[in-house]
Each structure stands twice: as structure tokens, then as C-alpha cells.
Amino acid sequence: MIEWDDVRYFLAVARGGSVRAAAKRLGVNHATVLRRIAQLEESLGTHMFEKLPSGYRLTSAGEEVLEFAEQMEASSHLLETRVLGRDQSARGLLRVTLPPFLATHLLMPDLADFARLHPDIEMEILTTGEVANLTNREADVAIRIVTDRKTLPLNLHGLKGPELFSGIYMSRDLLAARRAGASDPVRWIAIDDHGIPRWVRDGEVLTTGIPFRTPDAETQIVAAQQGIGMTKLPCFVGDTDPLLARVPGTDPPMHGTLWLLTQGETRKTKRVRLFTEFVSRRLAAYAPLLAGLSLAGD
Numbered sequence: 001m002i003e004w005d006d007v008r009y010f011l012a013v014a015r016g017g018s019v020r021a022a023a024k025r026l027g028v029n030h031a032t033v034l035r036r037i038a039q040l041e042e043s044l045g046t047h048m049f050e051k052l053p054s055g056y057r058l059t060s061a062g063e064e065v066l067e068f069a070e071q072m073e074a075s076s077h078l079l080e081t082r083v084l085g086r087d088q089s090a091r092g093l094l095r096v097t098l099p100p101f102l103a104t105h106l107l108m109p110d111l112a113d114f115a116r117l118h119p120d121i122e123m124e125i126l127t128t129g130e131v132a133n134l135t136n137r138e139a140d141v142a143i144r145i146v147t148d149r150k151t152l153p154l155n156l157h158g159l160k161g162p163e164l165f166s167g168i169y170m171s172r173d174l175l176a177a178r179r180a181g182a183s184d185p186v187r188w189i190a191i192d193d194h195g196i197p198r199w200v201r202d203g204e205v206l207t208t209g210i211p212f213r214t215p216d217a218e219t220q221i222v223a224a225q226q227g228i229g230m231t232k233l234p235c236f237v238g239d240t241d242p243l244l245a246r247v248p249g250t251d252p253p254m255h256g257t258l259w260l261l262t263q264g265e266t267r268k269t270k271r272v273r274l275f276t277e278f279v280s281r282r283l284a285a286y287a288p289l290l291a292g293l294s295l296a297g298d
Contacts, residue, residue: 002043007069009036010048014066017055091120094271098143100127100217105237107143110282114275121271140272143279145256152259157267159280161258162287168247169238170205170230175245178205187212187229191220204249205230235292258283258290 012022012033019033026033041047048062058066098107103125115123126139145164152158170186185206188196190213212228214220224231225243234255238244260276260283267273283290 002040004072006036006040006043007072009033010040010065011069011073013037013049013056014058014062014069017057019056090118090270090274091122092269092271093122093124094141094275095124095126095139096141096143096275097126097128097139099145101234101237102143103127104218105234105240106286107279107282110279114278117278118271118274121274140262140266140269141275142261144259144261146259147256149257149259152261156261156263159260159262159276161260161280161283162290163257164255164290165235165292166232166253166255167235167238167292168230168250169224169233169241169244170247171225171227171243172245174227174230175247185209189214189220189223189229189231191215191217191231205247234290236286236289239289239292 009022009026009032012025013019016022016025019030022033023030037049044061044065046061047059048065049056050059096111103111104127111123111125115121146152149158149160174186185208188207188211190196190211192213192215196207196209196211207229212223214223220231221233221237221241221244223229224233225241230247233244238246260280262272262276267276
């Protein structure tokens with residue numbers, strides 16, 4: 001008899017290409033993955049993987065099994081979401097994924113308020129900018145910054161929120177020094193491997209051409225606070241930081257639009273509806289801050 005859990009492990013190895021990747025995805029150790037694969041191969045009476053130096057490759061039998069395994073997975077998810085859609089109790093697990101900046105610099109007080117209002121809802125907050133697979137229930141609600149609604153999968157239900165703008169910021173001490181007469185070029189603090197944007201190079205404050213890079217958003221903020229240079233941040237981050245100020249001669253460009261995304265029957269559960277309605281109201285109240293208008297009267 002084939003166990004669905006064994007099939008899950010097979011799919012994880014097939015998609016990840018290695019036992020290590022499957023173990024990480026499933027949150028188990030290598031031995032568990034190997035044991036599950038061995039059980040499934042014994043049940044089917046065939047080997048489904050060929051072990052190579054580069055990883056695990058499906059055999060011809062494995063390719064055939066993969067097609068049926070994906071059909072089983074789709075049926076399992078459909079059954080689960082339909083059952084969840086009938087769950088109208090304000091209790092149970094609620095998984096929410098959102099970018100780290102939004103969690104730590106904007107919405108955490110609101111998430112705390114929601115948790116206090118609904119103590120029977122178990123909350124799991126996943127801070128990532130990656131698009132979680134709502135169909136596979138990696139999350140129940142995704143809060144995402146979207147530049148084009150057409151890029152979102154058609155099976156997702158979207159609740160549109162406010163527009164989000166970014167600004168260019170440097171430390172207040174560095175800005176004060178420039179206003180006192182300093183005119184030396186400053187570094188551009190980058191969050192990725194891209195070069196210095198042309199619109200930054202052509203701005204009022206000159207850059208050195210030698211960037212300061214970090215993949216971590218919080219390190220990016222601290223680097224700006226310490227006067228290393230200037231950087232691009234969401235206005236709701238830069239405008240509320242007492243150590244930072246907008247760089248003169250820059251206008252906040254639009255970063256994207258916030259969307260609350262749910263999927264299928266899951267969005268009909270009471271806990272998901274309560275959360276999306278709650279957060280939607282809070283985001284609407286933050287619209288001026290998100291648009292970079294909080295400094296309009298400065």
C-alpha cells in the first residue's frame with residue numbers, strides 16, 4: 001500500500017534534486033528522507049532515482065511515478081482547501097508571509113493587536129520577500145509589493161492596498177556636514193549586486209562610484225545610520241527613523257502597490273477573513289506614510 005507521506009518525500013527529492021534539499025524543505029533529517037524513499041521504492045518494486053555526483057536524477061520509472069504523484073498532490077490540496085473553507089471558527093493556525101521591512105518596521109504592532117484580539121488563533125509569521133506558494137498552503141495570506149497586477153497568478157484572490165513609495169536617505173549627521181559645506185562624493189549602499197543606478201549618479205549628491213553592498217536589509221539601514229553613504233529605503237522606514245534624512249534633490253519614486261493575497265477556499269475561513277479585513281484597515285490608515293507624505297509639512 002502506498003503512503004501519501006512517502007509520496008511527499010519523493011516529490012521533495014524530485015523537485016529539489018537532492019536529499020539535502022528535500023530534508024531542508026520538509027524540516028527533517030537526511031535519514032528520514034532516505035527511509036521514506038526506500039519505503040516507496042519497496043512498495044512499487046522499482047528504483048525511482050539514480051544517484052549522481054551532481055545529485056539525484058529520476059529514472060524512467062521515476063518520471064512515470066512523478067506524473068501520478070503530482071496528481072495525488074493536487075487532489076490532496078483540493079480536498080484540504082475545501083475542508084478549510086468550511087472552517088468558520090476563529091481558531092487554528094494562520095500562516096502569514098510578508099517582506100521583513102513590513103513586519104519589523106510597520107506592521108508588527110498591528111500583528112500584536114490582532115493576536116491579542118484573537119488569542120485562539122495560532123499565528124506563524126514568515127518574513128520573506130519570496131512569493132510563497134499559497135496553492136500548496138505554505139502560507140494562508142501573503143502581503144506582497146506588486147508592480148503589475150497582471151504578474152500575479154490567476155488563482156490568487158487579491159485585495160488591493162495602498163501604493164508604496166521609496167526615498168533616498170543618508171544619516172542626519174552626514175547631511176548636516178554637507179549643509180555646512182562638505183561636498184565630497186558619498187558611497188551608494190546597495191542591497192544587491194546591481195551597480196549604482198543612473199538616476200542616483202546624476203542626482204544632486206554625487207556618489208564615489210564605489211558601492212557598499214550588503215544582502216541584509218537591517219544592515220543596510222545601520223550602514224546608512226552610521227554615515228557610510230546614502231541608500232534607497234521605503235519611505236515608511238526612512239521617514240520614521242530619527243537618525244536618517246532624505247537626500248536633497250530626490251523625489252520618492254513609486255515602489256509598487258501592496259496586495260493582500262489569498263487562495264481558493266482557504267480565504268473563506270473565518271480566521272483568514274478576520275485577518276485580511278483587519279490588516280486592510282490598518283494599511284489604509286498608513287497610506288500617507290507609505291506614500292512618503294509624512295514629511296510634507298517639514
